[in-house]
Amino acid sequence: MGPLPDPLALPVTDNSDLTLLTVLDHRAATTPDSTFIEFMGETVTFADLSGRVDRVATAWLQMGLAHGDRVGIASRNSVDWLVAYLATVRVGAVLVTLSIMYREREFTHMLGQSGARVLLCESAVADFDFQAFLSDLRPQLPSVEQFVFFGTEQPALGHGWTGIAATPADPVAVAAAFDRVRATDPAVILYTSGTTGQPKGATLTHRSLLGSAVGQVERYAQGPDDTMLGVMPFNHVGGLTCTVGSSLVSGGAVALLPGFHPDLVAEAIARGHITLFAGVPTMYTMLLASETFAAVDTTRIRTCVVGGSNLEPALAERVRAAFPSARLSNLYGLSETSGASVISHPDDSPDLVDTTIGTPIGDVQARIVDDSGDLVPPGAEGELQLRGTSVADGYWDMPAETRSTFLPDGWLATGDMGTMTGDGHITIRGRKKEMYVRGGYNVYPAEIENVLSTHRSVALCAVIGYPDPTFGEKGCAFIVPAPGQVVDIDELRGLCTQQLAAYKVPDQFEVVDSLPMTPAGKIRKSELTWGPPAQ
Structure with a gap:
């Protein structure tokens, strides 16, 4: 086979057949010794990465994974995460990305809805034991046939990543699997962060x-x-x-x-x-x-x-x-x-x-x-x-x-x-779903949050609408104080009154220690609620 073309010389259009591993193969062939990943004192070149990917791809084939199968992964960023990802798509399977912050509801929904056959997960994070958690949860994960754990060689459940990563590569088998992969094939199922509702798996x-x-x-x-x-x-x-x-x-x-x-x-x-x-x-x-x-x-x-x-x-x-x-x-x-x-x-x-x-x-x-x-x-x-x-x-x-x-x-x-x-x-x-209507006027929380964030006492803020029998909806601003600052609600209300139309000024202000966040660092507004105190 002749030299691989530079990916940037091939426009990615509806007619292109470029895949993720075509790009990796190009980098490993043309700049094999160039550093791609630096992680915790480890340096990984494009050639190093390609070799690791083929070893894990061989392990996946030996475990019976086939084109179109789904593989779940819940782990912090690491070289191993990246190897697992690229090995999965190398054989034509689909990676289902999960967060280590997820627990029973998210794991059962996302793994069940995607039909993942294999789950890779960290053995433990901080004081949370994922092995014990998944062992208990296993009856609720009927599609998952194999568990693979990072951070341990002999887990009580399933396989250790060390053995998977050390599998001798079978270039012929891997190449045969990769020959079936097309640019239009699913590579990743990435569940939306759910800031406004039930997560859905975007098929990338x-x-x-x-x-x-x-x-x-x-x-x-x-x-x-x-x-x-x-x-x-x-x-x-x-x-x-x-x-x-x-x-x-x-x-x-x-x-x-x-x-x-x-x-x-x-x-x-x-x-x-x-x-x-x-x-x-x-x-x-x-x-x-x-x-x-x-x-x-x-x-x-x-x-x-x-x-x-x-x-x-x-x-x-x-x-x-x-x-x-x-x-x-x-x-x-x-x-x-x-x-x-x-x-x-x-x-x-x-x-x-x-x-x-x-x-x-x-x-x-x-x-x-x-x-x-x-x-x-x-x-x-x-x-x-x-x-x-x-x-x-x-x-x-x-x-x-x-x-x-x-x-x-x-x-x-x-x-x-x-x-x-x-x-x-x-x-x-x-x-669109965050917008609320107060007395017939559309109110966009981001506009109010922009004003509140200029105040020295505000570290984070989020504005939501809540039902009101007179105006239809009113607004509530949740405020996380900046370090060493005391929030003066009257000052914040005055700031909003000075810079915004009256109907945009929040009707309520709540000072809180923190705001619920998605794994990607966005505020999860679907978990914020406000209502008048019970009489």
């Missing part, structure tokens, strides 16, 4: 994952000399595609952490080779409050990416001050778009970065429609819909839900309300 294909990654690489001009700090969880598109997928496509490296912690991030940046840092607003807020981070030289970092939720202008200014050499960029994407779909343009001014999420990347098209599905004029408000190669192949085994979100002609209904300028810059107002 090789083509959709690469479509998003290639578009991101082009927008950020990522290359072999870049090292991205990997803090987003792999069970989220922020870790799976925006971090690992884009670095695989670009030939760059990932400085991987098991998870986000401000001190670990500060130490990684202090080592001086990180050029790209991506996180959600919550992560930036926590990092900027870290005493360890305050002494770190950040001047090597050329781009700071903020994704996952609304970027408040006040936080944007703090990030710019903390990373003086970096360009601040928004990144908008969904599980259903396999990763990034809209990113700030390199020519965007700070004002545009603070007020828009950017413009579509790659072959992504965007439109804003009203409740009837008709296009609205530039600047008018409606629902954002997207179309492009990166759009997922529906929800796994949920045809009704798929039809309501994945529309005819390839359009995806994002559920986000926003506006778009004539030149394609998009502003998000908030989630």
